[in-house]
Amino acid sequence: MNSFVIAAMLLVLLGLAYQTGWSRSRAVAQSSGQRLHSRPIYHGVWVALWVVIPAALIMGLWALFGPGVADQFARSQIPAEIAAGLEPGQIVNAVSRIKAIASGFGIIGEPQPFEAEAARALSQFQLYGFLIVILAAAIIGIGALLYARGRIVPGLRARNQVERVITLLLLACSGVAILTTVGIVASLLVEAIRFFTFINPLDFFFGTVWNPRFSTTGTGAEGDYGLIPLLWGTIMVATIAMLFAVPVGLMAAIYLSQYAHPRVRNVVKPLIEILAGIPTIVYGFFALVTVGPFLSGLGATVGLDIRATSAATAGLVMGIMIIPFISSLSDDILRQVPQSLRDGSLGLGATQSETIRRVILPAALPGIVGAFLLAVSRAIGETMIVVLAAGNSPVLRFNPFEPTSTVTVTIVNQLTGDSDFAGPQSLVAFALGLTLFVLTLILNVAALTIVRRFREQYD
Amino acid sequence: MSATETQASPVHQTVRTPDPNAHPARLKADAVSVFYGEKQALFDVSIDLPEKSVSAFIGPSGCGKSTFLRCINRMNDTIEGARVAGKITLDDHNLYDQSLDVVELRARIGMVFQKPNPFPKSIFENVAYGPKIHGLARSKADLEEIVITSLQKAGLFEEVKDRLHQPGTGLSGGQQQRLCIARAIAVGPEVILMDEPCSALDPIATAIIEELIDELRSNYTIIIVTHSMQQAARVSQKTAFFHLGKLIEEGPTEEIFTNPREKRTQDYITGRIG
Amino acid sequence: MSDMSQSAALDRRERVRNGLSRRHRGEAIFRGIGIAAIAIALALVGTLFWQVLSKGLPAFTQATLHLDVTFDEDVITAGPAPLRSDYASAAQYEAAFLDWRRALAGINWAALIEQAVRAEMPELDAEASDIRRLVDNNAGLTLRQMYQDDPALLNQTLNVALLGSADTDNWLKGTIDRSLPDARQQLSAVTRAIADRFAADGVISMDFAWHIFTNTDSRTAPASAGLAGAFVGSLYMMLVVVVLAVPIGVASAIYLEEFAPKNRFTDLIEVNINNLAAVPSIVFGLLGAAVFINYFRLPISAPIVGGLVLTLMTLPTIIIATRSSLRQVSPSLRQAALGLGASRTQMVFHHVLPLTLPGILTATIIGVAQALGETAPLLLIGMNAFVANIPGTPLDQSSALPVQIYLWQGNENRNFFEARTSAAILVLLGLMITLNAIAIFLRTRLERNK
Structure with a gap:
C-alpha cells in the first residue's frame, strides 16, 4: 500500500513535470521568437529531474532512517517503570513485539496492556510520519517544479545538464562493482577479525587438526580450528582436477584450433562448451551416483581400495567441469598466435605437430599459463562438487582415494542454517572465506596480468 | 659468389642482361590452375624457371602471382578448400605426386614471406630450427657451424654475432627479414621462394636485401614475387607478368621491360594498369 | 667446389629422408592424442547426459x-x-x-x-x-x-x-x-x-x-513431492537479477567503454571487474550472509536476498560481455554520429546502443543462466530450508531449483530420490537450454533486422 502510494505520487509528479517542461519551453520559444538551445524533450526531462531528485532524496532518507526512528519511538513508549524492570534483551524483544502488533502481523501470546498501548501509539506515529514525508516530498517536488519552470529560457542548456545527470548515473552504476569488492573485503575482514578474538590466528593458519566441536549454545572456544587439513584437501582435489583437465583441455584446443576442419570445429566446439554451462550441482550429482561408484568398482577389480566419495572422485569430476574452461581459453589464445609464424615453420618443412610443439605453443605459453591459473582459481573455489563427492572428512591424509574435505565445503558446513555468527563455529567460515578470497585474488590478478600482456604482444 | 661481390650497390645498378637460358631449368610448371572452392584463381600457367638465377613474378595485386609461388612448395595445402590442377616438376618429379612427401619437398624449396616472421626465440634458435627438425646436424658443433654459415650467407652475422642468444624479434625489420632468409638457407634448399620480401621494409633495408638476393643467385634458384617493377628489373634475370590469374608474358627481364610483346604487359609497365 | 656442394646437398637430402618416417609417426601420434582428447570430452558430455536422462526420465x-x-x-x-x-x-x-x-x-x-x-x-x-x-x-x-x-x-x-x-x-x-x-x-x-x-x-x-x-x-509424502515451490523461488530470483543486474551492468559497461577517462581509477575498476568475475561464488554467499542478512536484517531464505547475491555475482559477467559487444561497433559509426553534431550521450543511446542490443541480450541470458544454476551461495543465506509452500512474494521463505536438487540428492530414500533428483536436473537443464535457444533465436532475428 505504502509503496504503491509513493510510486503513484512519483509517477504523477514525473508526468506533470515532464509535460510542464515540454510545453513551457515551446511557449517560451514561440513568444520570444528565439531558437531553443535544446529540444523540448530535454526541457521536459530537465524539469522532471528537478522534481524527482529532491522528492526521491527525501523518501530515500525516510526509508533509510525511518525504521530506526520508529524503533526509538517504540522504545520510548515503554513505560519507564516497566522498562526499569526489563533486561536489555527483553527490551529489544518488547520493541519487536510492539512493532509486530503495530504492523498487524500479530504475535505469539496475548499482548500485554502496555504493549498494545505502545503499538497503537506507534502505528499512529508511523502513519503521521508517512503522511508528513509524503507531503514534504510533494511540496518540495512542486516547489522545484515551479522553480525549474521559471528558469526555462530559450538559451537554457537543458540537454547538457540532462546529459551530465545521465553520465553521473552511469558512473554510479559502475561504482556498484567497486562497492561489491569493498563489501566482500569488509565483511570478510570484520567477521574474520571477530573469529580471531576467539582463536589465535597462528593456531588457525598453522593448525593441523580440524575439529570444531559443535556446542549447543553456539558459543565457547573449545575445538581445534586448524586450516592445514582443509587447505591440503583443497590443493589435492584441485591438483587432481588440473592433472586431468589440462592435458585433455589443451589437446582438445590444439586439435580444434590447428587441425579440425571448420565444419567439425563448428559442431564439436559448442558440444564441449555445453559442459561449461552445466550447473555444478549437476556435476556433484554425477560424481555421487556415477563417477564415484565407477571408480570404486574399478579399484575393486585392480585390488585397490577406492572410496566412492574421495579426493579422486571430486578431483576427476571437477576436471570434467574445467575441461571446457581450459579448452576455450586456450583455443582463443592459440588462435591469436599469428598465422605468419605457422607459415614460417611449415615453409621450412616442419610437420604440423612440430610447428605446434616448437613454435605455436612456446609463443602462446604465457597466455596458456594465464588460462591455467584462472582454471586453478576456479578449482579451489568450486563448492558443490566437493560438497557432494569429496566425503567431507577434514583429516590430513595423503591418499587421494580416501575422503577429504576442502575450504569451501567447510564454509558451507559451518555456516548452513546459522545466521547469528555468535561463536567461532560459524565465524570461522569468514576466516576460511578470507583465505579463499586472498588465494583466488592472487591467482586471478596474476593470470589476468599475464593474459593481458600476451594479448598486447600480438595486437 | 665471387663474381657478384665486386658489384656496386644495386640501387645504382642498371638492368643487366645475362642470358637466362645459360642455366638449364630443373623447375617447370605445366598448365597449373588453382581453385579456392568454386573460384578459380590461376589459369593454366606453364613456365620454366632456370636454375641459379632469379626469376621475378610481377603483376597487379590479386593477379595470382603469390598463389602460383605458394604452389611451388605446396603452401597452398595449408589453405582450406584450395585445389591445384596441372603439374609442377623438379628434376622431372611431379611435386603433386601422391608419393611425394611435402616435408621433404619444403626442405628442398624454402620460402621467405612478405612480413618478416622470426619465431619468438633467440636468433640462434631461429636459424637452428630447420636443421634441428630435419636432423641435419651431426653434433652441437656442426649445428653451430650451420647457423654461423647461414647467418654469414644472409649477411647478418657481423651485426648479430654478439647477441646470438637474444630474441630474434628484437631485430630491426630488415634484419628480421635477413634472419628469415638465414633460417631458410640453414636447411640447405635448392630453391628459395620469396613472397614480396621487401614490401614491409624501408628503402635502405630493401637495398641490402636486393644485394643479398643477387649474391645468393650463384648458389640457389630464386623466385621472387614483387610489386615493384624496378625491383624486378634490378634483381631478376627472368620476369613473368601475371594478370587476372593468367600468365600473360614471360621472358628475359630486359626484353620484358624494354620490348614487351603483349599490350597488357606494356600497359602495366608504363603504369596504365596496376 | 661444385662437386662438394653437390655431395653436401645429397647428404642433406639423405638425412632429411631418414628422419621422415619417424617424424610422420610423431605427427600421427600427436594428432591421435588430439582426437583422443576430443573423444574423451565428447564421451563425458555424452555419459553425463545419458546418465541424467536414463535416471531422470522414468521419474x-x-x-x-x-x-x-x-x-x-x-x-x-x-x-x-x-x-x-x-x-x-x-x-x-x-x-x-x-x-x-x-x-x-x-x-x-x-x-x-x-x-x-x-x-x-x-x-x-x-x-x-x-x-x-x-x-x-x-x-x-x-x-x-x-x-x-x-x-x-x-x-x-x-x-x-x-x-x-x-x-x-x-x-x-x-x-x-x-x-x-x-x-x-x-x-x-x-x-x-x-x-x-x-x-x-x-x-x-x-x-x-x-x-x-x-x-x-513434501517430507511426509515423498511420492507427491514436486518442484513448484523451488521453481517459483528461482523465478523470483531471476526477476531480481534481470531487474537489477541488467540495467546496472549495461550502464556500467556504457560508462566504462564510452565515457570513462583513461586513468588509474578506471584501470582499477577494470581490474576489479575482471577479478570479481573470477571470485568463487561461495564468497558472494558469505557477503550475502554478512551484509544482507546479518547487517541489513533482510529475511533469511528469501528469494529477494538470493536475487541480490546472484545479481552481484552476475554483474561482472554482464558488464564484460556488454563491453565486448560495445567494442565491436565500428568507430566510423561513432565518428559519423559525432560529425553530424550529436552529443556523446546521443551518439551512445541513439546509434551505438541499438546495434549492441543482440549482444546485451546474449549477455543477459548468459548471466541469468549462470545465476539459475548457482547453488553454493544460496546455501549460506538459508535457502536450503525445507519450505512446503509456494512463495507468494520474493520476501517469503523459498527454495530454488538447484538447491532443491541438493536437498533431494540427500534424501534417505535413495532409490526413489535418485530418479527424482535426475528429473529435477532435467527440468533445470531444460530451462537453461530453453533460455539459450531463446537467446539464439532473438539474436538471429535482431541481427537480420539490422
Whole structure:
C-alpha cells in the first residue's frame, strides 16, 4: 500500500513535470521568437529531474532512517517503570513485539496492556510520519517544479545538464562493482577479525587438526580450528582436477584450433562448451551416483581400495567441469598466435605437430599459463562438487582415494542454517572465506596480468 | 659468389642482361590452375624457371602471382578448400605426386614471406630450427657451424654475432627479414621462394636485401614475387607478368621491360594498369 | 667446389629422408592424442547426459492406482456441508463451515482406500497397514479435497487416480533390487504382492507425474513431492537479477567503454571487474550472509536476498560481455554520429546502443543462466530450508531449483530420490537450454533486422 502510494505520487509528479517542461519551453520559444538551445524533450526531462531528485532524496532518507526512528519511538513508549524492570534483551524483544502488533502481523501470546498501548501509539506515529514525508516530498517536488519552470529560457542548456545527470548515473552504476569488492573485503575482514578474538590466528593458519566441536549454545572456544587439513584437501582435489583437465583441455584446443576442419570445429566446439554451462550441482550429482561408484568398482577389480566419495572422485569430476574452461581459453589464445609464424615453420618443412610443439605453443605459453591459473582459481573455489563427492572428512591424509574435505565445503558446513555468527563455529567460515578470497585474488590478478600482456604482444 | 661481390650497390645498378637460358631449368610448371572452392584463381600457367638465377613474378595485386609461388612448395595445402590442377616438376618429379612427401619437398624449396616472421626465440634458435627438425646436424658443433654459415650467407652475422642468444624479434625489420632468409638457407634448399620480401621494409633495408638476393643467385634458384617493377628489373634475370590469374608474358627481364610483346604487359609497365 | 656442394646437398637430402618416417609417426601420434582428447570430452558430455536422462526420465511417470472409491457414509461421519441459508449471519456460517472442515480433517480417509483395495481383491488377507503403505501419504488428502469440493459425492462410487507410494514405485520400477530378502525390502511381502497383482491387472499404471510441476516439496509424502515451490523461488530470483543486474551492468559497461577517462581509477575498476568475475561464488554467499542478512536484517531464505547475491555475482559477467559487444561497433559509426553534431550521450543511446542490443541480450541470458544454476551461495543465506509452500512474494521463505536438487540428492530414500533428483536436473537443464535457444533465436532475428 505504502509503496504503491509513493510510486503513484512519483509517477504523477514525473508526468506533470515532464509535460510542464515540454510545453513551457515551446511557449517560451514561440513568444520570444528565439531558437531553443535544446529540444523540448530535454526541457521536459530537465524539469522532471528537478522534481524527482529532491522528492526521491527525501523518501530515500525516510526509508533509510525511518525504521530506526520508529524503533526509538517504540522504545520510548515503554513505560519507564516497566522498562526499569526489563533486561536489555527483553527490551529489544518488547520493541519487536510492539512493532509486530503495530504492523498487524500479530504475535505469539496475548499482548500485554502496555504493549498494545505502545503499538497503537506507534502505528499512529508511523502513519503521521508517512503522511508528513509524503507531503514534504510533494511540496518540495512542486516547489522545484515551479522553480525549474521559471528558469526555462530559450538559451537554457537543458540537454547538457540532462546529459551530465545521465553520465553521473552511469558512473554510479559502475561504482556498484567497486562497492561489491569493498563489501566482500569488509565483511570478510570484520567477521574474520571477530573469529580471531576467539582463536589465535597462528593456531588457525598453522593448525593441523580440524575439529570444531559443535556446542549447543553456539558459543565457547573449545575445538581445534586448524586450516592445514582443509587447505591440503583443497590443493589435492584441485591438483587432481588440473592433472586431468589440462592435458585433455589443451589437446582438445590444439586439435580444434590447428587441425579440425571448420565444419567439425563448428559442431564439436559448442558440444564441449555445453559442459561449461552445466550447473555444478549437476556435476556433484554425477560424481555421487556415477563417477564415484565407477571408480570404486574399478579399484575393486585392480585390488585397490577406492572410496566412492574421495579426493579422486571430486578431483576427476571437477576436471570434467574445467575441461571446457581450459579448452576455450586456450583455443582463443592459440588462435591469436599469428598465422605468419605457422607459415614460417611449415615453409621450412616442419610437420604440423612440430610447428605446434616448437613454435605455436612456446609463443602462446604465457597466455596458456594465464588460462591455467584462472582454471586453478576456479578449482579451489568450486563448492558443490566437493560438497557432494569429496566425503567431507577434514583429516590430513595423503591418499587421494580416501575422503577429504576442502575450504569451501567447510564454509558451507559451518555456516548452513546459522545466521547469528555468535561463536567461532560459524565465524570461522569468514576466516576460511578470507583465505579463499586472498588465494583466488592472487591467482586471478596474476593470470589476468599475464593474459593481458600476451594479448598486447600480438595486437 | 665471387663474381657478384665486386658489384656496386644495386640501387645504382642498371638492368643487366645475362642470358637466362645459360642455366638449364630443373623447375617447370605445366598448365597449373588453382581453385579456392568454386573460384578459380590461376589459369593454366606453364613456365620454366632456370636454375641459379632469379626469376621475378610481377603483376597487379590479386593477379595470382603469390598463389602460383605458394604452389611451388605446396603452401597452398595449408589453405582450406584450395585445389591445384596441372603439374609442377623438379628434376622431372611431379611435386603433386601422391608419393611425394611435402616435408621433404619444403626442405628442398624454402620460402621467405612478405612480413618478416622470426619465431619468438633467440636468433640462434631461429636459424637452428630447420636443421634441428630435419636432423641435419651431426653434433652441437656442426649445428653451430650451420647457423654461423647461414647467418654469414644472409649477411647478418657481423651485426648479430654478439647477441646470438637474444630474441630474434628484437631485430630491426630488415634484419628480421635477413634472419628469415638465414633460417631458410640453414636447411640447405635448392630453391628459395620469396613472397614480396621487401614490401614491409624501408628503402635502405630493401637495398641490402636486393644485394643479398643477387649474391645468393650463384648458389640457389630464386623466385621472387614483387610489386615493384624496378625491383624486378634490378634483381631478376627472368620476369613473368601475371594478370587476372593468367600468365600473360614471360621472358628475359630486359626484353620484358624494354620490348614487351603483349599490350597488357606494356600497359602495366608504363603504369596504365596496376 | 661444385662437386662438394653437390655431395653436401645429397647428404642433406639423405638425412632429411631418414628422419621422415619417424617424424610422420610423431605427427600421427600427436594428432591421435588430439582426437583422443576430443573423444574423451565428447564421451563425458555424452555419459553425463545419458546418465541424467536414463535416471531422470522414468521419474516423470509414477505408479498410480486407479481405484473405485466409495465415499462411504459410515466412514465420512462429518455430516453434510453447512448451507449458507441455514445461518443468520455470514460469520456464523463461516464458523460452521470451519467446524465442518475440521471434522473432515479428523476422518480416516485411508479407510476408504483400504475398502477400495479390498473390493478390488476380495480374496486379500492383509493388515490395514500393509494396504496403507501401497499409496502415498497424500492420497487421503486427495479424497478429502474431492469431498470438500463436492459433498454430493457421499455414497457414490468413483474411479479415482491415487498416487502410489514411493516404495511401491520403487518396487514396480525395479529401482530396488527385487531379489533382496524380506528384511531388507521397504515393503512387506503382502504389499509387494498387491502391487504386482494390481500392476498386472492395470489397476496400477505408470501415469505422467504432473505433480512434479504443480506440487511443492513434501517430507511426509515423498511420492507427491514436486518442484513448484523451488521453481517459483528461482523465478523470483531471476526477476531480481534481470531487474537489477541488467540495467546496472549495461550502464556500467556504457560508462566504462564510452565515457570513462583513461586513468588509474578506471584501470582499477577494470581490474576489479575482471577479478570479481573470477571470485568463487561461495564468497558472494558469505557477503550475502554478512551484509544482507546479518547487517541489513533482510529475511533469511528469501528469494529477494538470493536475487541480490546472484545479481552481484552476475554483474561482472554482464558488464564484460556488454563491453565486448560495445567494442565491436565500428568507430566510423561513432565518428559519423559525432560529425553530424550529436552529443556523446546521443551518439551512445541513439546509434551505438541499438546495434549492441543482440549482444546485451546474449549477455543477459548468459548471466541469468549462470545465476539459475548457482547453488553454493544460496546455501549460506538459508535457502536450503525445507519450505512446503509456494512463495507468494520474493520476501517469503523459498527454495530454488538447484538447491532443491541438493536437498533431494540427500534424501534417505535413495532409490526413489535418485530418479527424482535426475528429473529435477532435467527440468533445470531444460530451462537453461530453453533460455539459450531463446537467446539464439532473438539474436538471429535482431541481427537480420539490422
